[in-house]
Amino acid sequence: QKEVEQNSGPLSVPEGAIASLNCTYSDRGSQSFFWYRQYSGKSPELIMFIYSNGDKEDGRFTAQLNKASQYVSLLIRDSQPSDSATYLCGSNDYKLSFGAGTTVTVRA
């Protein structure tokens, strides 16, 4: 079993809608998590880290962490065509485990 699982996707949303991405993890000892965005043919770039239970907001992005249920999610509000990319979640322990990614397409 992978340490981090992303089972949702691909995801297609209309422009202006909310895109919701989910991730689960297996190691209860994992303390912090991250979301990266990757455009086709490019390297991943950081969206945000999350360490604490609850929500963390950064502009149109909100990350949610629930340690009891072992899941991490990312909401993209007011989705734009430029948000079309693959989103990777991962646990920020020393092995930096990533999920398989969720491809998001925002329809204009």
Add this chain to the structure above:
Amino acid sequence: DAGITQSPRHKVTETGTPVTLRCHQTENHRYMYWYRQDPGHGLRLIHYSYGVKDTDKGEVSDGYSVSRSKTEDFLLTLESATSSQTSVYFCAITPGVGNTIYFGEGSWLTVV
């Protein structure tokens, strides 16, 4: 941008030949990682290093070896390349757990 470069960026090689990919950083970060990325699998860890001459295996280490003789360089070697190793390889660096991870631009390897 973090000072991290990968070389070569693109390579085509024949089955059975050795291949070495280089990751070079100018950030003096302790941790360095090699991933491969294939459709449907995301980033899978091959090997990582937590210091000079300190390395460990990731989830897909078979067929790969690494070396880190200097802080700034992390080499990934395919001793005898196979077609299943055709992939995009990413190097990543970070100063430590809980810090931002920076990625190189990727190395596209095709084994024919």
